[in-house]
Every structure is written in structure tokens, then in C-alpha cells.
Amino acid sequence: MGWTGQLPDALTSETGGKIILLVADGLGGLPHPETGLTELETAKTPNLDALVTEGSTGLHVPIAPGLTPGSGPAHMGLFGYDPVEYLIGRGVLEALGIGFDLREGDVAVRINFATVDADGNITDRRAGRIPNEVCEELSARLDTIELPGVELFFRPVKEHRAALVLRGDGLAGDLNDTDPQATGVPPLPVTAQCPEEERTAELLNTFVAKAREMLTDQPKANAITLRGIAERTRIPTFGERFKLRAAAIAGYPMYRGVAGLVGMDVLPIASTPEAMATMLKENWNDYNFFFMHYKYTDSTGEDGNFDAKVKATEEFDTVVPGVRAVNPDVLLVTGDHSTPSALASHSWHPVPVAILSAAIRRDANTTFGETACLTGSLGRMRAVDLMPLMLSHAGRLAKFGA
Amino acid sequence: MGWTGQLPDALTSETGGKIILLVADGLGGLPHPETGLTELETAKTPNLDALVTEGSTGLHVPIAPGLTPGSGPAHMGLFGYDPVEYLIGRGVLEALGIGFDLREGDVAVRINFATVDADGNITDRRAGRIPNEVCEELSARLDTIELPGVELFFRPVKEHRAALVLRGDGLAGDLNDTDPQATGVPPLPVTAQCPEEERTAELLNTFVAKAREMLTDQPKANAITLRGIAERTRIPTFGERFKLRAAAIAGYPMYRGVAGLVGMDVLPIASTPEAMATMLKENWNDYNFFFMHYKYTDSTGEDGNFDAKVKATEEFDTVVPGVRAVNPDVLLVTGDHSTPSALASHSWHPVPVAILSAAIRRDANTTFGETACLTGSLGRMRAVDLMPLMLSHAGRLAKFGA
Numbered sequence: 021m022g023w024t025g026q027l028p029d030a031l032t033s034e035t036g037g038k039i040i041l042l043v044a045d046g047l048g049g050l051p052h053p054e055t056g057l058t059e060l061e062t063a064k065t066p067n068l069d070a071l072v073t074e075g076s077t078g079l080h081v082p083i084a085p086g087l088t089p090g091s092g093p094a095h096m097g098l099f100g101y102d103p104v105e106y107l108i109g110r111g112v113l114e115a116l117g118i119g120f121d122l123r124e125g126d127v128a129v130r131i132n133f134a135t136v137d138a139d140g141n142i143t144d145r146r147a148g149r150i151p152n153e154v155c156e157e158l159s160a161r162l163d164t165i166e167l168p169g170v171e172l173f174f175r176p177v178k179e180h181r182a183a184l185v186l187r188g189d190g191l192a193g194d195l196n197d198t199d200p201q202a203t204g205v206p207p208l209p210v211t212a213q214c215p216e217e218e219r220t221a222e223l224l225n226t227f228v229a230k231a232r233e234m235l236t237d238q239p240k241a242n243a244i245t246l247r248g249i250a251e252r253t254r255i256p257t258f259g260e261r262f263k264l265r266a267a268a269i270a271g272y273p274m275y276r277g278v279a280g281l282v283g284m285d286v287l288p289i290a291s292t293p294e295a296m297a298t299m300l301k302e303n304w305n306d307y308n309f310f311f312m313h314y315k316y317t318d319s320t321g322e323d324g325n326f327d328a329k330v331k332a333t334e335e336f337d338t339v340v341p342g343v344r345a346v347n348p349d350v351l352l353v354t355g356d357h358s359t360p361s362a363l364a365s366h367s368w369h370p371v372p373v374a375i376l377s378a379a380i381r382r383d384a385n386t387t388f389g390e391t392a393c394l395t396g397s398l399g400r401m402r403a404v405d406l407m408p409l410m411l412s413h414a415g416r417l418a419k420f421g422a
Numbered sequence: 423m424g425w426t427g428q429l430p431d432a433l434t435s436e437t438g439g440k441i442i443l444l445v446a447d448g449l450g451g452l453p454h455p456e457t458g459l460t461e462l463e464t465a466k467t468p469n470l471d472a473l474v475t476e477g478s479t480g481l482h483v484p485i486a487p488g489l490t491p492g493s494g495p496a497h498m499g500l501f502g503y504d505p506v507e508y509l510i511g512r513g514v515l516e517a518l519g520i521g522f523d524l525r526e527g528d529v530a531v532r533i534n535f536a537t538v539d540a541d542g543n544i545t546d547r548r549a550g551r552i553p554n555e556v557c558e559e560l561s562a563r564l565d566t567i568e569l570p571g572v573e574l575f576f577r578p579v580k581e582h583r584a585a586l587v588l589r590g591d592g593l594a595g596d597l598n599d600t601d602p603q604a605t606g607v608p609p610l611p612v613t614a615q616c617p618e619e620e621r622t623a624e625l626l627n628t629f630v631a632k633a634r635e636m637l638t639d640q641p642k643a644n645a646i647t648l649r650g651i652a653e654r655t656r657i658p659t660f661g662e663r664f665k666l667r668a669a670a671i672a673g674y675p676m677y678r679g680v681a682g683l684v685g686m687d688v689l690p691i692a693s694t695p696e697a698m699a700t701m702l703k704e705n706w707n708d709y710n711f712f713f714m715h716y717k718y719t720d721s722t723g724e725d726g727n728f729d730a731k732v733k734a735t736e737e738f739d740t741v742v743p744g745v746r747a748v749n750p751d752v753l754l755v756t757g758d759h760s761t762p763s764a765l766a767s768h769s770w771h772p773v774p775v776a777i778l779s780a781a782i783r784r785d786a787n788t789t790f791g792e793t794a795c796l797t798g799s800l801g802r803m804r805a806v807d808l809m810p811l812m813l814s815h816a817g818r819l820a821k822f823g824a
Contacts, residue, residue, distance in 0.1 A: 051784055058783075083822055084427075085803045086810030093823035103823065113824045248824070362781070366821055368814045369783050370801065390783060391799070400801045 025102050025404035027417070032263045036416030037349025038308045039264070043098065044336045046318030047355025048371040048390060050362040052326055059326060059361060060372065061389035063333035067340035068374065068388040071353065075376035077385045078398025080406060082357045088368045094356035095278045099258060099311070100407030108281065109193055109250020114183045116277025118175055122252045127191045127220060130248040131182040132199060133158065133241035140206045145199060146180040147241040155179060158241055165230045167223050180241070184227070192217040193251030198228065207245050224249070257283030262411060267306070269299045270313035279311055291315060293335060297342025304346045314339060321359030329361045350377045350413045352406065373398055373406070377413040427504050427806040429819070434665045438818030439751025440710045441666070445500060446738045448720030449757025450773040450792060452764045454728055461728060461763060462774065463791035465735035469742035470776065470790040473755065478782040479790070480800025481772035482808060484759045490770045496758035497680045501660060501713070502809030510683065511595055511652020516585045518679025520577055524654045529593045529622060532650040533584040534601060535560065535643035542608045547601060548582040549643040557581060560643055567632045569625050582643065586629070594619040595653030600630065609647050626651070659685030664813060669708070671701045672715035681713055693717060695737060699744025706748045716741060723761030731763045752779045752815045754808065775800060775808070779815040
């Protein structure tokens with residue numbers, strides 16, 4: 021069994037130093053073929069380099085070697101939750117991603133608008149990627165559907181994508197997708213696998229039928245399919261696990277949502293370096309843990325734009341002075357995963373880590389980069405091991421055993 | 423629970439690049455006392471060095487730090503099967519090692535010819551290490567024994583060692599050894615620990631008694647003892663786990679056997695660099711994963727012959743051009759474990775790894791060796807983590823979670 025990252029409750033302390041976890045989304049990269057330097061190694065990052073010079077460095081593996089994490093699991097790992105044990109359902113992440121205020125017990129579903137023919141067979145699984153405006157109009161229409169004994173929320177996401185949330189007692193998640201992943205066949209029904217799932221399956225099938233009736237006037241989006249049906253289950257909160265009062269400073273719904281899921285207070289939106297620094301300063305006295313999220317190192321990597329990711333990394337560097345200005349006892353800077361612009365996607369590559377605190381074991385590194393971090397004094401660890409490390413540096417973790 | 427190396431089925435893809443896992447058995451070594459260089463570091467390996475220069479390096483730990491693996495567990499790890507969970511019985515490995523076509527449900531047993539006195543007490547547990555010819559003659563004799571309801575195969579191995587296989591329905595493995603590990607006492611009976619084992623125990627005890635009758639004319643090998651009684655159990659195949667069509671290119675029965683055990687197609691014997699390259703080229707279009715095994719780096723290490731291991735390593739180096747000639751999407755070169763000639767045996771030391779692929783994070787290494795690999799960009803991982811890494815580099819592993 022070994023070490024799962026689950027700290028015995030008696031180890032964590034109510035008192036101790038204040039911690040900032042500063043995350044540049046998708047921070048890790050791959051070398052440019054001409055220079056041999058990654059985005060991070062190419063960027064001019066004087067503030068990060070100063071931090072590295074005074075601090076300790078290393079690398080983290082988000083889930084396991086070779087595994088590419090989605091944003092949900094990657095952040096759960098950073099927050100100290102084993103991402104395999106605490107796997108967040110896709111419907112839940114979709115709802116969080118649009119900023120929906122999902123509550124415990126809610127069941128969330130990813131929706132595709134689709135086109136079916138007169139026989140009910142799917143001819144286009146994405147309804148010709150209808151424009152956002154049509155998605156919004158039809159979502160408002162389906163939001164008026166009523167089902168017995170549950171509240172219902174139907175929200176547009178983008179193009180043919182939408183989200184459905186059911187709220188009420190005794191609902192079940194983890195039901196099958198109705199998207200058959202093929203055309204020329206009808207959508208599948210939702211099928212209960214056990215008695216506890218029967219009511220949810222029936223409600224969802226009724227919803228699909230009513231939606232069909234309300235969409236008969238549509239040339240393209242005349243049906244819906246359901247995917248990733250998932251319940252927002254009870255997760256032990258960050259406060260319970262680590263005895264911290266935690267706040268999240270982030271601009272994007274998904275990351276705000278995941279922070280909220282583990283019980284952090286989600287502060288008003290702040291996505292630029294200035295706004296992030298101001299938000300931190302204004303709330304510094306009210307919390308002892310801050311998760312701060314910077315997005316654009318990921319989105320530029322996803323775009324496959326090396327130069328833009330370099331620029332975003334340089335902008336991220338300017339977040340650092342404002343963060344150091346509050347004088348945290350522990351500052352850890354890392355990414356949630358790598359997003360190399362060479363791959364234009366998330367990847368499995370380890371992610372640079374730098375930590376600054378009184379009790380660090382320094383190393384020889386003076387710049388922040390993937391290659392330098394290979395020889396850092398933190399070594400290489402799983403993302404889930406970073407929380408205990410931060411807690412210990414903050415004097416918040418007692419001795420294990422006598 | 424943490425990560426066990428078991429990939430969720432939905433992550434692996436039917437499509438993607440082609441992978442070669444090239445294994446030099448017992449690759450890792452220890453430094454020569456005069457030069458401070460290991461066998462691998464002493465050998466002239468221009469092809470491996472070129473691969474390292476273009477690729478990424480690191481080290482793998484076959485099972486866990488400090489644990490020396492046998493050939494079976496070491497290869498199960500390389501194949502992505504937790505070697506502790508998928509422990510192959512010793513009888514099974516003995517039968518595979520002589521190239522016996524072991525089938526699911528077969529029970530295999532390691533046999534020692536032994537000498538007993540008139541009272542039935544063992545006087546020599548190895549029957550004076552009878553010559554191979556005697557072993558062969560007596561094995562043919564015992565192969566004629568008949569038991570009710572099962573097929574029986576008795577095969578010579580070497581000197582006093584042989585293998586017995588029972589084939590039939592409802593047999594049980596995991597029964598006790600009959601070798602008492604002492605002289606002056608009789609062999610132990612096979613004793614069933616549960617009703618399911620009773621028939622197998624009875625069959626084996628009957629076999630031992632009949633063997634005694636047939637060996638009364640022998641001055642030395644007048645009895646047998648049984649060890650490592652093991653069933654060939656059902657193992658999820660490589661194809662099931664990784665959605666790969668896999669072929670094994672190897673010269674030695676043991677490695678061919680373990681590859682077959684996980685469901686790889688075992689191609690005709692090829693053990694020289696030329697034969698291995700030709701076999702690969704001829705079968706390249708029919709598979710998307712190749713396991714290629716080179717033996718002599720291990721056997722020379724087992725002999726305690728530093729210079730011979732250096733020579734074998736140099737011969738292994740000449741396998742590389744033929745392998746690169748087919749232009750695999752991912753090429754990973756490593757050993758199954760270390761076999762330092764200083765120890766003349768397998769050892770627990772981590773094993774050098776080099777990988778070549780489009781999506782690698784390069785490092786500064788330009789030679790393949792234990793010390794250089796310490797600072798490689800792959801870092802250090804368990805053997806069981808190599809398969810996910812190869813799959814990801816081949817674009818065959820989807821994102822974990824959304």
C-alpha cells in the first residue's frame with residue numbers, strides 16, 4: 021500500500037506559518053528545436069530566478085510517470101488529494117468550468133446538441149457545431165423543462181455543448197453515456213445498473229424525451245445526448261485535511277470551481293498580475309493558505325505558440341514581486357502539469373517546482389527551468405506530496421511517531 | 423491507494439505510434455576498481471551514445487530500492503505488470519525456461535533428483551549432480567508414468583534438475599515443497615491445505631511413489647523431490663492491457679516464455695544482432711510493439727567476467743542501427759536488472775534507460791552509463807512505469823480526467 025499522501029489527522033496543526041501556492045497553469049514545456057531551451061528556459065524571468073537562487077528546486081510528477089493529467093486531477097494533486105482516489109466526474113468539471121454553483125449531491129451532465137433524422141438515428145453528433153447564440157437560445161428553452169421532485173438547470177457551454185444539473189435528494193451519478201459515438205444509430209437510453217440508479221435514469225430519459233419535443237423546429241440541434249453523468253460527491257475539505265483557512269485567487273471558472281470543491285473560499289475574479297497581487301494583499305490577514313492561479317502559460321501552450329508561451333511566462337514572472345511583498349512563510353511556485361507548445365496539449369512531463377522558506381536545503385540553481393530543476397535539492401516527487409512539504413516548511417506538521 | 427501502474431482501460435488507445443522496447447539483460451553494472459567505470463561506461467558504444475545524445479535518459483528500479491529481481495519479475499515489470507502482484511511461480515518459470523509450451527491451468531513443478539538410503543532418508547539432495555545424459559535418460563523414463571485423469575510431462579533441465587507438468591481440469595498450484603532442505607530425513611509429502619488441493623496433492627504423491635519404484639536401480643538418482651509447485655494462472659494479456667499487437671524477438675527460452683505468458687507473439691529464435699535486426703525488419707508491418715531481448719550482457723556478468731561483459735555490451739551496441747533502421751516512433755533501451763560482474767549475480771542497482779521519440783525532454787547526456795543517467799531528464803522511476811511512458815510518447819495514452 022505504501023504512502024498515499026493522506027496525512028494522519030493528528031499530524032496537522034492549527035498553528036504555524038502562512039503558505040502561498042502559486043500555480044502557472046501548464047508551466048512545463050519542451051525544448052525549442054533550434055535553441056534546445058524550453059519556454060520557461062527561454063523566458064526572461066528575473067523574479068523567478070531570484071526566488072530560485074534563494075530557494076530550493078525540484079520537479080513534480082502530476083499523477084504518475086507517463087500519465088497526462090486533465091486540469092481537475094492535476095489540481096487535486098496540487099491540493100494534496102490523490103487524483104486517482106478523488107477523481108472528479110466529467111459532468112461535474114463541465115459545470116464547474118462554466119462557473120455553475122454546484123452543490124453536494126447535485127448530478128451534473130455534459131450535453132451535446134445533436135442532429136437526428138426522421139427515424140431518430142443520429143446524423144451529426146455535434147449538430148453541425150451550432151453557433152454559441154443558438155446554443156444559448158436552446159439552452160434557455162430546455163431550462164424551462166420541469167421534472168417531478170428535482171430542480172433542474174440547463175446551461176449553455178459553447179457551440180453544441182451544454183451542461184445539465186439535477187438537484188434533489190437521492191440522485192445517482194456514474195450512469196452511462198447516451199452518445200453512441202457513431203452516426204446512423206439512435207442515442208442510447210440511460211440504463212440503471214442497480215435500484216439506487218433507477219430514479220435518476222428515469223428522470224434523465226424523461227428529460228431527453230421532453231427536449232426532443234421542444235427541439236422539433238430545429239434544423240440541426242433537434243436532439244441531445246448525455247455524457248459524463250456525475251455526482252458532486254462529498255470530499256473532505258481542505259480545512260478538514262490540513263487545518264488551514266484557504267482562499268483561492270483565480271480568474272477562470274474551472275480552477276475557481278475545483279478550489280471551491282475542496283472547500284476553499286473563492287475570492288473575486290483576478291487574472292492579471294496586478295489584480296492577483298491586490299487581491300492577495302487585501303485578503304492576507306484573513307487566511308493562512310492562498311492558492312493563486314495564472315492561466316495563460318497553459319492557453320498559449322495549448323495554442324502551440326512557443327513565443328506566446330514565453331511571453332506569458334514572462335508575465336507570470338511579474339506576479340512574483342507582489343506575492344513576495346506580503347512576506348509569506350512558505351512560497352511554492354509550480355505548474356499543475358506541462359503544456360509544451362510543441363505538443364499543443366497537456367503532457368506527462370514533470371513540472372518545475374521552486375520553494376522559498378526559512379527551513380530550505382538550498383541547491384546550486386540560479387535559474388528556473390526544467391533542466392536546472394533536475395538537480396534541485398527537492399528532487400522529484402508526486403504532486404500529492406507537495407502539500408505535506410509546504411505544511412512542514414510552515415511548521416504545521418508534527419513529528420510522525422515518537 | 424495511490425498508483426499501482428494499472429492503467430484505466432479507457433486511457434489506452436487502439437491507434438498511435440509504434441514502439442520498440444530493446445532490452446540488454448543485466449545491463450547495469452558496478453565500477454571497475456581501477457578505472458571507476460562500469461562495464462557499460464567502459465564499453466565503446468557509439469550507437470547507444472548517439473541515441474542518448476538525441477534522446478532522454480534516466481534510471482529504473484526493477485521492483486523497489488534494494489530488491490534484486492529474478493528474470494521473471496524483472497521482465498513483468500518492464501512489460502508494465504506490477505511484479506509483486508503478478509508473481510510467476512517458480513515451477514512455471516522452470517518450465518518456461520526449457521521452452522515447454524505451458525498452457526493456462528497447467529501445474530508445473532521443479533524437480534530435484536536426490537539420493538535416499540535404505541530407510542528412505544535423504545543422503546544427497548542433488549544426487550551427486552548426475553551428468554546431463556543421466557538426467558535425460560531418467561526423465562524419459564519418468565515421462566512414461568501415467569496418472570488418472572491428467573496428462574503428464576517430465577522433462578530434463580540440467581544435471582539433477584528436471585521439470586514436471588500436469589495438465590488437466592481442476593488442478594491446484596501453490597502446494598508445499600517436498601525437499602526438506604536437509605539430509606538424514608525423508609522427503610516430505612505434498613499436503614493439501616484445502617479441499618481444492620486434495621486431488622493435486624494425491625496425484626503428486628502418487629507420482630513420487632511411482633518414480634521411486636522406477637528408480638530403484640539407480641546408485642545416485644533413486645528418488646525425487648518437488649519444489650515450486652505452481653499453476654500457470656490467467657494473466658490479462660499485453661493486448662488487453664495496452665491495446666497493442668506485440669511481438670517478442672528473443673533467443674532464450676525463459677524470455678520467450680515470459681513474453682508468451684503475457685500474450686505476445688513469440689517470433690522465431692533470434693539472438694545475434696544481425697538475426698534480431700532481420701527478424702524485426704521482416705515483421706515490422708505486422709505489429710505495433712516489439713520486445714527485443716539480448717542475453718549476453720547478463721550471462722557474462724553472471725560469470726563475473728568484467729571484460730567479457732564489456733565485449734557483450736559492445737556487441738549489444740551493434741543491435742541499435744538495425745533497430746533504428748525501421749524508424750520506430752518510440753525506442754526505449756534498457757536492461758531488466760543489473761548484473762555487475764563484481765557480484766557475478768543479479769543485483770538491486772538501478773538500470774540505465776534511454777528513450778528516443780519526438781516528444782522527449784532532452785538532457786545534456788551524450789554517453790550511456792550509470793553515472794550519466796543520474797542527471798537524465800527522465801529521472802528515476804519504477805520499471806512498471808516505463809510502459810505508460812512509452813505509450814504516452816507514442817500518442818497512445820489519453821488524458822487522465824478532464
